[in-house]
Amino acid sequence: MTGVTGVTGFDPDRVKCVVWDLDGTLWDEIAVESPTDYLPTPRPEMLAVIDALAARGVLSSLASRSAPAVLDRLTAVPELRERFLAPQVSWQDKSESLRRIAKDLGIAVEALVLVDDSPYERAEVEALLPGVRTLAPEDVPALLAAFEGREVTPESRERVNRYRTEETRRALGERFQGTREEFLRWCEMRLTLGAAVPDEVPRALELAARTHRLNSSGLSPERLRALAASDGHELYTARMADRFGAYGIIGAALVDRSTPGTWSVPLLALSCRVAGRGAAAAFLFWLMERARDAGAEEFRVTLRPTDANLEMRILLRQAGLRRTEDTGDAGAESAVLARTLHGDLPKPPDWLHVSTRESTRESARKDAEA
CATH class of the missing domain: 3.40.50.1000 (HAD superfamily/HAD-like)
Known part of the structure; x- marks a missing residue:
């Protein structure tokens, strides 16, 4: 061998x-x-x-x-x-x-x-x-x-501790008297979404490089950095927490708004630590809602199918996205999936509380003033 x-x-x-x-x-x-x-x-x-x-x-x-x-x-x-x-x-x-x-x-x-x-x-x-x-x-x-000189994000430094927290979460889930959905609701899971700020970009690059199970396109960190800094592109991040503590930044999405009436997502990537908890679906559905609110009529996602990202492929199909004739940016083996933004859009699971970073800040301001 x-x-x-x-x-x-x-x-x-x-x-x-x-x-x-x-x-x-x-x-x-x-x-x-x-x-x-x-x-x-x-x-x-x-x-x-x-x-x-x-x-x-x-x-x-x-x-x-x-x-x-x-x-x-x-x-x-x-x-x-x-x-x-x-x-x-x-x-x-x-x-x-x-x-x-x-x-x-x-x-x-x-x-x-x-x-x-x-x-x-x-x-x-x-x-x-x-x-x-x-x-x-x-x-x-x-x-x-081999790891020397590589940028270390706050999520990286806390990764061992967060996996230990995950062990506790999993053990309690196995002993929980109720359904999986009831356990997730009991966990009081909270997802906060918003435009990335500069100190979140390294973590987004890390997610692009290190995630595979919940990664739509395998866009390289170098390509992601270049696109995120170019005109017509926006980078979004997702943070997650529950009653056990904070997960940190668990998701990143790059949006291309350069085509009028269309929001294209060259990359949607989430940590495998949140697989099965609805975070990937909630992030995707929130992007769709935001696109429609911004006046877009079509929503597209670049997909590069791999052996590892079957879960992401199923999610995109369940969200109503279907393959077009276009070729994605991530390489010859990638395609673009698209759907209209007219009509009803899918909703996140009801056990997951979803908020924007802006609304969270506003709520905190009001609490401070009360």
């Missing part, structure tokens, strides 16, 4: 989580052979890299072929437990552990990188999960170097 091992050609924008082996990787010894209940001492340089990655918004998890009791011992150590999300320690194949980690985190398995000292384990993952990059421990400095 070639093309996945090592850091050559490494694209850090695709990496959301690094999965670490334990024995011979995170520490030198074999934990299950320890004569006591104490864990081997982790390598300080590995912990430093894990912390440096977390500061850049990259999650860490564990996949070790060992006795499950090792995980119990590890989670009893706060400084280790807090570094790893969705850890897997069992005798199952590493490829299966990685699938479970991706599922638990709600990300594509291709967004994982495995660091493992065993050539056999790396080969097993490469064979069964060919989209996953695998590295040996000696590749770790180059892994970290």
